[in-house]
Amino acid sequence: MTDETIDIGPRGRAGRPPRIAVLWSPLSGYMHSCMRAMVDEGIEVLVVHQQGDPNSPFDLDQVTDGIRALQWFGTADADEIDRLLEDFDPDTILASSWNFGAYRKVCRARRGKTLRIFGMDNQWLGTPKQWAGIASARFVLKPTYDGVYLCDERQANFAGRLGFPAERLIWGIYTGDYPKFAAVADERGDELPPRKFLFVGRLVPVKGIDVLADAYRRYRETVDDPWSLTIAGQGPDKHLLDGIDGIDHLGFVQPEDLPKVFADAGCLVLPSRFEPWAVVIHEATAAGLPVICTRPCGASTRLVLDSYNGAVVSAGDADALTGALLRIHNADDDTRREMGHASEMLARQYSPKLWVDRLMRRIPELRALVGLTPTPWSEGAGATGSDDGELGSTATEGTVDDVDEAVGDDVGVEGGLGVSPGTTPGDLA
Numbered sequence: 001m002t003d004e005t006i007d008i009g010p011r012g013r014a015g016r017p018p019r020i021a022v023l024w025s026p027l028s029g030y031m032h033s034c035m036r037a038m039v040d041e042g043i044e045v046l047v048v049h050q051q052g053d054p055n056s057p058f059d060l061d062q063v064t065d066g067i068r069a070l071q072w073f074g075t076a077d078a079d080e081i082d083r084l085l086e087d088f089d090p091d092t093i094l095a096s097s098w099n100f101g102a103y104r105k106v107c108r109a110r111r112g113k114t115l116r117i118f119g120m121d122n123q124w125l126g127t128p129k130q131w132a133g134i135a136s137a138r139f140v141l142k143p144t145y146d147g148v149y150l151c152d153e154r155q156a157n158f159a160g161r162l163g164f165p166a167e168r169l170i171w172g173i174y175t176g177d178y179p180k181f182a183a184v185a186d187e188r189g190d191e192l193p194p195r196k197f198l199f200v201g202r203l204v205p206v207k208g209i210d211v212l213a214d215a216y217r218r219y220r221e222t223v224d225d226p227w228s229l230t231i232a233g234q235g236p237d238k239h240l241l242d243g244i245d246g247i248d249h250l251g252f253v254q255p256e257d258l259p260k261v262f263a264d265a266g267c268l269v270l271p272s273r274f275e276p277w278a279v280v281i282h283e284a285t286a287a288g289l290p291v292i293c294t295r296p297c298g299a300s301t302r303l304v305l306d307s308y309n310g311a312v313v314s315a316g317d318a319d320a321l322t323g324a325l326l327r328i329h330n331a332d333d334d335t336r337r338e339m340g341h342a343s344e345m346l347a348r349q350y351s352p353k354l355w356v357d358r359l360m361r362r363i364p365e366l367r368a369l370v371g372l373t374p375t376p377w378s379e380g381a382g383a384t385g386s387d388d389g390e391l392g393s394t395a396t397e398g399t400v401d402d403v404d405e406a407v408g409d410d411v412g413v414e415g416g417l418g419v420s421p422g423t424t425p426g427d428l429a
Helices: 029-040 078-088 101-109 128-140 153-161 178-188 209-222 236-240 255-263 279-286 318-330 333-347 352-369 397-407
Strands: 019-024 044-050 068-072 092-095 115-120 147-150 169-171 196-200 228-232 247-251 267-270 291-294 310-313 417-419
Touching: 019 029, 019 078, 019 101, 029 044, 029 255, 029 352, 044 078, 068 078, 078 101, 092 101, 115 153, 115 352, 147 153, 147 352, 153 169, 169 352, 178 255, 178 279, 178 333, 196 255, 196 279, 209 236, 209 318, 228 255, 255 279, 267 279, 267 318, 279 291, 279 333, 291 318, 310 318
Parallel strands: 019 044, 019 092, 044 068, 092 115, 115 147, 147 169, 196 228, 196 267, 228 247, 267 291, 291 310
Antiparallel strands: 068 417
16 A cells, blocks of 8 residues: 555644654564654654564554554655655654665755654764764765754764764653553562563574573573573574573563563563663663663663662673673572662653653754744744754755765665554544
């Protein structure tokens, strides 16, 4: 089904609610919670998203429930998305990143007309690819986006190098579905959670599954009463966990069932070699669990304080991970309880409602900063003039297209848009 069969609603602006178009990568349970929070706040939302990852087979009926959503397959079609946006007439576009050429094209075409924000979870690592991104930012990013919704200081460092000053940044792009996971901690009260470790995620090399398998074997050999290890996820590295005593493999768990998995665990373990953020850490802390994670996990800076609510270890180090498992295992009841309560406190920094509040507070400010007219719903928000002298670009469209081709694009066969399974044409009317 294409956009031609979809009635997206009236185009009138005067006095209407905020209208946000979300151009996203594959949808997940936590991102759906943010979309639903916008809808619950009376915001009109249109979501265009990429087909899902086979290693994370989210039920599309769940992750599109109650929102206007269309899924694209293969390669995104900029012309098709452009027609959707023309009909929807958004005040703001929120794009998942800059790596989809179709999203860049439709955002660039709306320069000076629509506020354009892109999401960013890239930590500054100083890689050759990141330096190339800095070199091309004047041509690729500056004419295309007005602001950045990012995680924390690791991403803010990179965004600043790309030419986006602090005034153009919104912090806190990732959040778990806080109310659902906080309910786990509320129901538990002061009771201790089960003596079980938990891993949630794709079973792929970057998640450090080999390190987890090695460390858990060593841990079991060290203690007389080892905790079991629950694995919630699927992927090509599953075989690394096969045959290890104490492991309970659940396979992939859908979002609506995940709080029950956390309720049956006593500590999250995330041994990733790299995680831009790791929303699962927020889910675990909201559920009142201690967390063991590696330093490269982005959320370790805000949600895991070593010896306060868990342990932070080096990536790729099975000895260090074994030591952390033993530290949690040997903690007395009072320490485990205190760690759980500490996690609950740290988790309150993020929620779908706060996600919406942060975005909506900043939209009028950013519109004024880039010289856009006030939105119909932002009374008294006045433009202060554009700072395009700082972030603008004199590149011609042809030059930008050439750089786009050099930077790269999404890979796949030609595809198109279709209504996501959780959405009906009536939902889009």
